[in-house]
Amino acid sequence: MPTIEFEALDYRADQTFAPARYRYDGDEQTGWRIDRDGVLLLELGKGFRLLRVASCGVCSTDLARHFLPFPLPQVIGHEVVARSDNGTRYVVEINASHAARGVADECAFCRAGLPTHCPSRVTLGIHDLPGGFGAYILAPVAACVEVPASVPDSAAVLVEPFAAALHGVQTVAPKAGERIAVLGPRRLGMLVVAALAGVRARMVEAGRDFAIAALVRDPALLPLARTFGATEALQVGGDARLPDASFDVVIDTTGSPDGFDLAVQLARREVHLKSTHGRPAAGLRHLTELVVDELAIGRFPFSEPKPGEGPWDRLRTGSRPRVAWLASTMPPAWLTARAEVRRGAAAELAAQYDSAEDGLPRADVAVVDSAAKIDLAIRPRDGREEALIRPRGEILVLPSAVTYGSSLLSAVVARDLRLSSSRCGDFRPALDLLASNGELARIGERLVTHRFAANDLACAFATARSRGCIKAVVEHGTAIRAGGERT
Numbered sequence: 001m002p003t004i005e006f007e008a009l010d011y012r013a014d015q016t017f018a019p020a021r022y023r024y025d026g027d028e029q030t031g032w033r034i035d036r037d038g039v040l041l042l043e044l045g046k047g048f049r050l051l052r053v054a055s056c057g058v059c060s061t062d063l064a065r066h067f068l069p070f071p072l073p074q075v076i077g078h079e080v081v082a083r084s085d086n087g088t089r090y091v092v093e094i095n096a097s098h099a100a101r102g103v104a105d106e107c108a109f110c111r112a113g114l115p116t117h118c119p120s121r122v123t124l125g126i127h128d129l130p131g132g133f134g135a136y137i138l139a140p141v142a143a144c145v146e147v148p149a150s151v152p153d154s155a156a157v158l159v160e161p162f163a164a165a166l167h168g169v170q171t172v173a174p175k176a177g178e179r180i181a182v183l184g185p186r187r188l189g190m191l192v193v194a195a196l197a198g199v200r201a202r203m204v205e206a207g208r209d210f211a212i213a214a215l216v217r218d219p220a221l222l223p224l225a226r227t228f229g230a231t232e233a234l235q236v237g238g239d240a241r242l243p244d245a246s247f248d249v250v251i252d253t254t255g256s257p258d259g260f261d262l263a264v265q266l267a268r269r270e271v272h273l274k275s276t277h278g279r280p281a282a283g284l285r286h287l288t289e290l291v292v293d294e295l296a297i298g299r300f301p302f303s304e305p306k307p308g309e310g311p312w313d314r315l316r317t318g319s320r321p322r323v324a325w326l327a328s329t330m331p332p333a334w335l336t337a338r339a340e341v342r343r344g345a346a347a348e349l350a351a352q353y354d355s356a357e358d359g360l361p362r363a364d365v366a367v368v369d370s371a372a373k374i375d376l377a378i379r380p381r382d383g384r385e386e387a388l389i390r391p392r393g394e395i396l397v398l399p400s401a402v403t404y405g406s407s408l409l410s411a412v413v414a415r416d417l418r419l420s421s422s423r424c425g426d427f428r429p430a431l432d433l434l435a436s437n438g439e440l441a442r443i444g445e446r447l448v449t450h451r452f453a454a455n456d457l458a459c460a461f462a463t464a465r466s467r468g469c470i471k472a473v474v475e476h477g478t479a480i481r482a483g484g485e486r487t
Ligand SMILES: [Zn+2]
Pocket: 059, 060, 061, 062, 078, 079, 160, 161
């Protein structure tokens, strides 16, 4: 049985770092035991592989880690490039789900192709599983993706956030002739601009094109946004005002309620929310949870859609699409003929779906007539982090809804604006795009402004929070504290 012992820096609830001795005991087939300072920390089932970390990016989630509802202290860091014994380079998808461990059959969410929403997952460097700011990680076997030779280390360390950015771009699916804006391009937002540029390059080859607008507050970022592939870079905030509905899609990466309001104002077709700030915005309490569950909000159709074109058709997980009707009016007859519609209070309906016999234990769609009911569709039961609807499900707002107090609801009802959201993304399409586009493979040279040794985390975090830093990366290797590691 391999055993490895090393010293790593724990991140603590008071936002400081402190060294601890870690010991991993076990193997891929039988599972692992993780001890911290001689005390059992975590037992992992089978399906985890020991890798040595080469480098790990610092992201906004790390800087806000003390706000997240997962236990501390922990070795954090989830944007990992690692090597196996034979030197193969891997990037590691962060969700240790049943699917990632190679046992997808054990779970309805993993079976349904939603492993990033697996309810029993732990998450590398975020939730329980020690992360890449330590020298060794235990990575789920199916989550280790080999890095193609044409992708340099400097880009590989950005694959996790780049995959998340690309997933957002694929969710909004830019159409020919559209104007797609990225609001607040910085750490994550520049990667969204880069992902848009990669997708645009492929569309241009096929004779179609769209515009990429970077909307920044800090004028110093205007030229940088252009180097990442923005076709226009515009300043917002202060005296700089853009006309309402200037863009077909606005991808909001600001992580602020003001930013979200601006995105709603500037978008014609869709706002895509890419960040979580935990604060109420646009009259809604649970926008962060909406992003966690990758839900969307749209307008309920005025009349019966053609077969196969209802928002519920593509979401079906059971034998018939499940619609949770939270509105006070009655559902139309055409809907009850096509879907399994249940009326009632959100908490009651959630309890009923818990015992669903096929598909996911959730509704596919919720229909609401107020902002308060949107919040109920997202978190129907106090103290339970479960939505009424399935991950990537839809909340549809009746045209007759009360929109007072919510700029978002007004826009959804009056202008048919759609809100979508996304969190993690698949690594393989992200690596494909980086490997196929030499310009894009240089994103690391442009985005990573600071590098630190692994024993210098406090400094890395202080720098990552400063205005002069866009992306900081922590590197393992020769600089690891002397005597801090033995096998
Ligand atoms: Zn991250």
